Amino acid sequence: MKGTWEDMEKCANLGLAKSIGLSNFGVKKISEILEYASIPPALVQVEMNAAWHQENLKKFCKEKGIHVSAWSPLGANGAVWGSLAVMDNPILKDIAIASGKTMAQIALRWLIEQGSTPIVKSFNKERMKANLEIFDWKLNEIDLEKIKQIAQYRAFKGERFISENGPYKTAEELWD
Numbered sequence: 001m002k003g004t005w006e007d008m009e010k011c012a013n014l015g016l017a018k019s020i021g022l023s024n025f026g027v028k029k030i031s032e033i034l035e036y037a038s039i040p041p042a043l044v045q046v047e048m049n050a051a052w053h054q055e056n057l058k059k060f061c062k063e064k065g066i067h068v069s070a071w072s073p074l075g076a077n078g079a080v081w082g083s084l085a086v087m088d089n090p091i092l093k094d095i096a097i098a099s100g101k102t103m104a105q106i107a108l109r110w111l112i113e114q115g116s117t118p119i120v121k122s123f124n125k126e127r128m129k130a131n132l133e134i135f136d137w138k139l140n141e142i143d144l145e146k147i148k149q150i151a152q153y154r155a156f157k158g159e160r161f162i163s164e165n166g167p168y169k170t171a172e173e174l175w176d
């Protein structure tokens with residue numbers, strides 16, 4: 001990680017990259033980078049959505065001034081490893097019905113209100129348009145409290161990165 005980060009810093013210093021950041025790093029791995037970084041990561045991109053809140057990471061990144069970007073903001077329904085934890089969630093469904101928004105809009109707006117940037121994917125023009133219509137309204141306090149109660153579920157377990165012979169022997173070591 002050290003050598004790679006140093007080379008990424010060289011890219012930034014040469015003007016080849018405006019900003020440099022990380023993906024799928026937890027608190028422990030980001031802390032390690034911060035020990036030697038002369039350019040701290042601008043951003044970390046992780047799985048984050050209304051059913052996987054990333055509370056610890058969010059708090060840590062806020063303290064360190066690192067922006068959190070959320071991949072699979074709708075839970076990647078349709079992907080082999082994805083789930084319906086977001087798009088079939090009864091709490092989000094109730095909030096969507098009561099507020100006249102789509103479930104995707106509720107899930108994406110929640111991420112914006114966490115200070116995160118959702119990277120949502122759609123191949124459907126209408127859904128792409130609707131997914132952007134989240135900037136001129138807010139979730140209310142009651143809805144935010146309800147979303148806090150959603151059962152937490154990490155869709156991407158990363159099992160292929162866990163090995164007896166590798167640096168990460170358990171899921172806890174991989175994701176801290």
Ligand SMILES: NC(=O)c1ccc[n+]([C@@H]2O[C@H](COP(=O)([O-])OP(=O)(O)OC[C@H]3O[C@@H](n4cnc5c(N)ncnc54)[C@H](OP(=O)(O)O)[C@@H]3O)[C@@H](O)[C@H]2O)c1
Nearest residue numbers: 023071072073074075076078104119120121122123124127
């Ligand atoms: N850094 C990483 O390790 C990592 C890992 C995974 C993903 N990512 C990035 O994150 C991006 C998004 O993640 P993702 O594709 O895994 O998950 P996602 O954006 O949570 O889900 C995509 C799925 O949601 C559907 N969808 C989109 N808008 C919708 C709406 N308004 N209503 C209903 N369904 C909707 C899409 O179908 P339709 O196309 O039919 O709308 C697609 O099946 C990807 O483009 C990828 O680059 C990064």
